[in-house]
Amino acid sequence: MISETIGIIGGTGWLGGSIAKAALANALLPAENLVISNRSGDHPLAQHGACLVMDNQELVDRSDLVIIAVRPEHFASLNINATGKTIVSLMAGIPAQTIVAQTSASAVVRAMPNAAVEIEQSFTPWYCFGELDATLKSLVQRLFECVGTAAEVQEEGFIDYLSALSGTGPAFPALLMTALAHQAIIAGIPSDIAQLAAKNVVVHSSQLLATRDAQEMIDALVGYRGVTAAALQSMTLGHFEEQIGRALQKGASVARKGLQS
Ligand SMILES: NC(=O)c1ccc[n+]([C@@H]2O[C@H](COP(=O)([O-])OP(=O)(O)OC[C@H]3O[C@@H](n4cnc5c(N)ncnc54)[C@H](OP(=O)(O)O)[C@@H]3O)[C@@H](O)[C@H]2O)c1
Numbered sequence: 193m194i195s196e197t198i199g200i201i202g203g204t205g206w207l208g209g210s211i212a213k214a215a216l217a218n219a220l221l222p223a224e225n226l227v228i229s230n231r232s233g234d235h236p237l238a239q240h241g242a243c244l245v246m247d248n249q250e251l252v253d254r255s256d257l258v259i260i261a262v263r264p265e266h267f268a269s270l271n272i273n274a275t276g277k278t279i280v281s282l283m284a285g286i287p288a289q290t291i292v293a294q295t296s297a298s299a300v301v302r303a304m305p306n307a308a309v310e311i312e313q314s315f316t317p318w319y320c321f322g323e324l325d326a327t328l329k330s331l332v333q334r335l336f337e338c339v340g341t342a343a344e345v346q347e348e349g350f351i352d353y354l355s356a357l358s359g360t361g362p363a364f365p366a367l368l369m370t371a372l373a374h375q376a377i378i379a380g381i382p383s384d385i386a387q388l389a390a391k392n393v394v395v396h397s398s399q400l401l402a403t404r405d406a407q408e409m410i411d412a413l414v415g416y417r418g419v420t421a422a423a424l425q426s427m428t429l430g431h432f433e434e435q436i437g438r439a440l441q442k443g444a445s446v447a448r449k450g451l452q453s
Contacts, residue, residue, distance in 0.1 A: 194221050194331060199255030201248050201262055201270065203228025204235040207282055208261030210309040212237055214338040227251045248272050257331060260291075264450075267294070278328055280318075280335075284355045285450045288321030288348060299324045301332055302351045305339060306361030314340035315358045319351050349448070356443025369394040 198221060202208045212228055215221060223241025229251045230244070238244040245251050252258050252272050259280045260267065267286055274297040281291055281302050288300040299322030305314040316336035320329065329344070336342030345351065369390045376386035401409065413420040 193219055194334075195225070196221070196256035196331060197225045197227060197254055198257050198259065198335070199227040199229070199251040200259040201229050201251060201272075202266075203242075203259070203261060204230040204232075204237060204244075205261055205263075206307065207305060207309055208259065209235070209237060211259070211261070211305070211335070211339055212242060213240075214309065214312055215335060216240060216242070218338040220334060220338055227254050252277060257328065257335075258297075267291075270294075278322075278324060280332060284359065285352075285447045287450070288319070290450075292322070298322055299328075302348060303332070303336060303342075304351050304355050304359045305336065306359050308361050309339040312339050314361070316340065316342040317345045317351060317354045317358065318342060319345050319348050321348065352447035353440065353444040355447040356440045359447075360443065365394045365398075 198215065200208045200212055203212045203226075208228065212226060215226065216223055224243070226242040228235070228237060228242050228244050229246060229248050231246060233244070233246060235244055243254075248270055249272055252274050255277070257280060258272075258274055258277055259282065260270070261282045262270065264283045264285050267283055272295055274295040276298050278299045278301065279291060279295060279297040281288070281300060282305060284304070288302050291297065291300045291302075299320065301318050301320050301324065303316050303318035305316040308314045314336070316339065318332060318336065320332075324332075333342055333344070345354070372390035372393060373383075373386045376389060377383050381389070410424065414424060415421075
C-alpha cells in the first residue's frame with residue numbers, strides 16, 4: 193500500500209467514483225488516505241471509510257496527488273490553489289497549461305480513461321506536463337492499473353487524439369452492435385434473434401481477440417473465400433477504414449479546440 197493521500201474532486205461521479213472504488217478494492221491505499229469531494233454531499237463511498245468533503249480546497253490541502261474528475265464545463269468554477277501539488281486531470285479538452293494557470297499546480301498529468309473503469313477494463317494513456325518525480329509517476333501508473341491498463345505518452349496532442357479513440361470506450365462497439373441488429377431486423381430477422389446475434393459478435397466472439405492477433409484473425413477468416421470474405425470486402429469497398437479515420441479526426445479536433453463553455 194502507498195502512504196500518500198489521494199484526493200479526487202468529483203470522486204463520486206462515473207469515472208472518479210469507479211477509480212476511487214477500484215483503488216480501495218485493489219488495496220492501493222488505505223481508505224483513510226482517500227479524500228473525495230462533490231457538491232451534493234452523501235455517497236456510499238464514505239461508508240467504506242473514504243473521507244467525503246464538500247470543500248475542494250480542503251481536499252487539495254490534504255492530498256499529495258489531486259485528481260480532477262469533474263466535467264470540463266465545471267472546471268472554471270473550481271477555484272482551487274494547488275501550489276506545489278501535482279494535479280491529474282481526467283477532463284477532456286482542457287490543456288495542461290490552462291490547468292496550471294488556473295490552479296498554480298507545479299505539474300499536471302492529463303489522463304484519458306474510459307467508461308470501462310467501472311469494470312476495471314479501461315485503457316488510460318497519460319501525459320505529464322512539468323516536473324514529476326519517479327515516485328509520483330509510478331503512483332499515477334499504479335492508480336490507473338487499478339482500473340485496467342495504462343501507459344505514459346510523450347505528447348499532449350496524443351491525449352486529444354486518444355480521447356476520440358480509447359476515451360470513447362464502448363461507444364464504437366455500441367454503434368456497431370446497434371447497426372448489426374437494426375440491419376438484421378430490416379432484413380426480416382426477428383428482433384430478439386437479431387439482438388442476440390449482434391451482441392454475440394460484438395461482446396462475446398470478440399473475446400477471441402484478447403489473445404489472438406486481429407489481422408491474423410481477419411486473414412484466417414477471409415482465407416475461406418466465402419461468406420466472411422464477401423462481407424468484409426464490401427466494408428473495405430465502402431471505405432470503412434477511411435470513415436474510422438474521419439471519425440477519429442473529428443473527435444480529436446473537438447478535444448483540441450476544448451470543451452470549456
Ligand atoms: N464518462 C466517460 O466515459 C469519460 C471518458 C473519458 C474522460 N471523461 C472525463 O471525465 C470527467 C468526469 O466524467 P464523468 O462521466 O465521471 O462525469 P460525472 O459522472 O458527471 O461525474 C462528475 C462528478 O463531479 C462532481 N462535481 C461537479 N462539480 C463539482 C465541484 N464543483 N466540486 C466537486 N465535485 C463536483 C459531481 O457531483 P455533484 O453533482 O454532487 O457535485 C459528479 O460526481 C469529465 O471531465 C470527462 O471529460 C469521461
